[in-house]
Amino acid sequence: MGFGCTFKELAVLVVMVTLITTSVAAQAKPGCQSDCGNISIPYPFGTRSGCYISSDFSINCNTSFNPPKAFLRTSDIEVLDISLDGSLRFIYNFFMGHDCYNSSGRSLQSDDGFIFRKFTLSHTRNKFTAIGCDTIAYINGFSGPDSSNGFFKAKNFSTGCLTFCGDVDDVINGSCSGIGCCQTAIPKGLNGFFFNFSSPQNHSYVLRFNPCSYGFLVEDGAYNFHRSHLWDTNFGKNNYPVILDWTIGNQTCEQAKMDLKNYACKQNSDCTDPENGPGYLCKCNPGFQGNPYLSYGCRDIDECETQKPCYEFGTCHNTPGSYNCSCPEGFVGDGWKNGTGCRRIFKLQDRESFPILVVTLGIGLSIGLLFLIAGLWWFYKRLQRRKYIKLKQKLFERNGGLLFQKKMYSNEGGLDKAKLFSSKKLEIATDQFNENRILGCGGQGMVYKGMLSDGRIVAVKKSKTINEGYLEQFINEIFILSQIDHRNIVKLLGCCLETEVPLLVYEFIPNGTLSHLIHDQNEEYPRSWDIRLRIAAEVASAISYLHSSASIPIYHRDIKSSNILLDEKFRAKVSDFGTSRSISIDQTHLTTQVLGTFGYLDPEYFYSSQFTEKSDVYSFGVVIVELLTGKKAVSTFGSQEKRGLVSYFMSSMEENHLLDIVDAEIGKDDQKDEVVAVAEIAKRCLNLDGRYRPTMKEVAMELERLRTRQGDCIPINQLKQAEVVVRKSTESWDFTSFSTEHYPNYSITSTSKSDVHPLMLESNSLQDL
Known part of the structure; x- marks a missing residue:
């Protein structure tokens, strides 16, 4: 005919073109249904006679559903996916066994199972799963057809797992490690199975009664355990996907190639012996793709x-x-x-x-x-930048950055309110931490004045050291300040953890500390009685907020005049929370190392190592005495027997010489009553027996009433009662033993002998903060 090919070759070419234009995803036999709803049906599977390789591969497409659903033969096995690699995903409505109990014992048991005459359950892609709180679950399986009777051999396989709960709070969602849920692999080559259960204690020992145990097969990774499943009486109605392995015939590849008439692998393909045998699978040769079970199905x-x-x-x-x-x-x-x-x-x-x-x-x-030189320069700069980034990351981790991020992501302590500043921004803000920008130096670090790019003036606190003890105080200060929102407490704006030493960024408080106001000889400072009374009321309000109004009660543990800042209107701002601790609401005290400052330290805390809210009350009482007298907490007054402001003040009160020690600037006749009233408040706060000290809430209310001149601050009978208690306490303690002239303004530590009430955030390590 002049075309250079025979009619037979032309027909073959037409068939090949037809196959090429057919959807690769369907790969059904020509003239047969290629899909059912959302499921593709590749040959050797099919929906009618002549479209599948044998009846075992028959698919029933049920169009009563919308969209239609595919079922394996005439069973209730719903097919979810068919893969030419020899796997079939399905779900089955009766694929779960259960064993239920009530208060009298076992009430219902089901050993549901299934039998597959041709296909086997994948032992690599399925897991036997059991849930319960007092459960031993088994899966008993059969393997291989018996040629003599067409059914299954008597030989069987068994495997299983056990699960207990103990305390139900130990049950972990998503974990099937034996507490509430367990999983195990199944034997290779199972054609059929059924479940079996036992309960050593009939579910009677579980603290919260678990009514049923369940056992089921499921595709590995398709089931996510949740503790609510242990008490869900409808859990047995759930369906989970399972994987079947399928093969062609019962011959090996070598045997199948000798029977060319029934050999299933077509052109450009070869057969393989699968692990799950008997039978074989076909796959396209390298360089070809498609359906190896169809003529010309493997295309180049x-x-x-x-x-x-x-x-x-x-x-x-x-x-x-x-x-x-x-x-x-x-x-x-x-x-x-x-x-x-x-x-x-x-x-x-x-x-x-x-x-x-x-x-x-x-x-x-x-x-x-x-280009080479430019590339080398770019590569060098990139290496330098990468080295710089790694260094900052290393410093970030060393300075507690991972703990900071953990708290931020878990939204603990309000850390979402704190901002992370870059080291570059803070270097620019403080002019490379210029000495001229230093605002002050404390026991925990240096404070610099800075200006951010948006024009805000801030105070940048730079820690002196990076050892673990100071790092714990640094992270703790972030945690404490991030929870606090009060007008008389310094506001934390953020921190920087990618520098050699960690940095904290606060709002800038311009007028120094209360200690400077009281003790510095600066005529520009206002030292009137109204100013001092207002400052005392503001500080009391702030400490009362920490004790009573914060979401978690907070003990400051270092109340002193140098930790009280003054803003542009000389309003008080409590600062320096490095030694502070949060406590649970039901705690009355915390036991820890003794930390504080001489002259302000609660004597009870010094001896017992047990810090209570009344310990902050004592320290505040010392601040009130400083405001009244204008004298420092630790210095020499008169003879050597009366060293320390507290003992000096209490002796003067006992001898009715209060007005002799009051600061001359506030000792006017029209202020005498208020000064005496505030002195009585200080006297109550300084009671050696913490039980008889007022709470900070009571102190704040009394000072506020004094400020607003509304009624008597302290009833006369209450003052007399407090006076008796204080006098009684002074007889049993030596005031001079709690102050010293050798260690002014220094912190002391003393290891406690016991931990009576462990603190939620109390720890000696950064990891426990």
């Missing part, structure tokens, strides 16, 4: 289009199952990208083009050299 892959393996000037030639590359005329090489490529052949007889080639080559080399 055009690597030239999909992989583009040839060099820019090379030519790709696709061949059945492979490809090759070649170079065009005037070039030499193999044409491969990862080979020698294609190089132009230079002919010396072309003399006119030689100078141009030399110039072009010189320009190209020069440009290449410039």
Whole structure:
């Protein structure tokens, strides 16, 4: 006919073109239904006779559902996916066994199971799962058909797992490790199975009664355990996917190739012996893809289009199952990208083009050299930047950054209110931490004045050291301040953890400390009685908020005049929470190392190592005495027997010489009553027996009433009662033993002998904070 091919070859070509135009995803036998609803049905499976390789591969497409659903043969096994790698995903309504109990014992037991005559359950992709609080669950399986009776051999397999709960609070969601839930692998080659349960104690020991145990097969990773499943009486109605392994026939590859009439693997394919045998599977040869069970189902892959393996000037030639590359005329090489490529052949007889080639080559080399230098410079800068980033990350982790992030993501302590500043921004803000920007220096670090890019003036606290003890106080200060929102407590704006020493950023308080106001001889400072009374009321309000109004009660543990800042209107701001601790609401005290400042330290705390809210009350009482007298908490007053402001004040009160020690600036006649009333409050706060001290809430209310001149601050009978208690306490303690002239303004530590009430956040390590 002049076409160079026979009619038979032309028909084969038409069939191949038809197959190429058919959807690769369906790969059904020509003329057969390729899908059912959302499920593709590839051959050897099919929906009617002639469309599947044997009745075991029959699919029933039930159109009564919308969309239609596929079921394996006439069973209730709903097919979810069919893969040509030899697997089938399905769900089955009766695939779960259960064992239920009531208060009298076992009430219901089911050993549901199933039998597959041809297919086997995948032992690598399925897990036997059991849930319960007093459960031993088994899966008993059968393997392989018996040729004599067509049914299953008597030989069986058993495996199982046990699960207990103990305390139900130990049950972890998502974990099937034996507490409330367990999982185990199943034996290889199971065709059928049933469940069996036992309960050593009939569920009677569980603190919260668990009515049922359940056992079921499920695709590995498809079930996520939740503790609510232990008490869900409808859990047995759930369905989970399971994987079946399928093969062709019962022959090995070697046996099947000898029976060419029934051999299932078609052109451009080969067979493999699967692990789950008996039977075999087919797969397309390398360089082909498609359905190996269909004639011409394995089609050649055009690597030239999909992989583009040839060099820019090379030519790709696709061949059945492979490809090759070649170079065009005037070039030499193999044409491969990862080979020698294609190089132009230079002919010396072309003399006119030689100078141009030399110039072009010189320009190209020069440009290449410039690019090389620029690339090396860029690479060097990138390495330097990467090294800098790694250093900052290392410092970030060393300075408690991982703990900070953990608290931030878990929203603990209000850390979402704190901002992370970069080291570069804070260096610019403080002029590289210039000495002229230093505002002050404390026991825990240096404070610098700075200005952020948005114009805000801030105070940047730079820790003196990075040892673990100070780092714990630093992280604790962030935690404490992030919870606090009070007008008389310094506001934390954020922190920086990527520097050699950690940094804290506070709002800037311009007028120094209360200690400077009281003790510095500066005529510009207002020291009137109204100012002092207002400051005392504001500080009392702040401490009362920490004790009574914060979401978690907080003990400051270092109340002193140098930790009280004054803003532009000389309003008080309590600061320095490095030694503070939060406590649970039901705690009355915490036991810890003795931390504090001489002159302000509660004597009860010094001896017992047990810090209570009344310990802060004592320290505040010392601050009130400083406001009244204008004298420092630790210095020499009169004879050596009366060292320390507290003992000096209490002795003066006992001898009715209060007005002799009051600061001359506030000792006016019209203020005498108020001064005496405030002195009585201080006297009550300084009671050696903490039980008889007022709470900070009571102190704050009394001071506020004094400020507003509303009624008597302290009833007369209450003052007399307090006076008796204080006098009684002073007889049993030596005041001079709690102050010293050798260690002014220094912190002391003393290891406690016992931990009576462990603190939620009390720890000696950063990890426990």
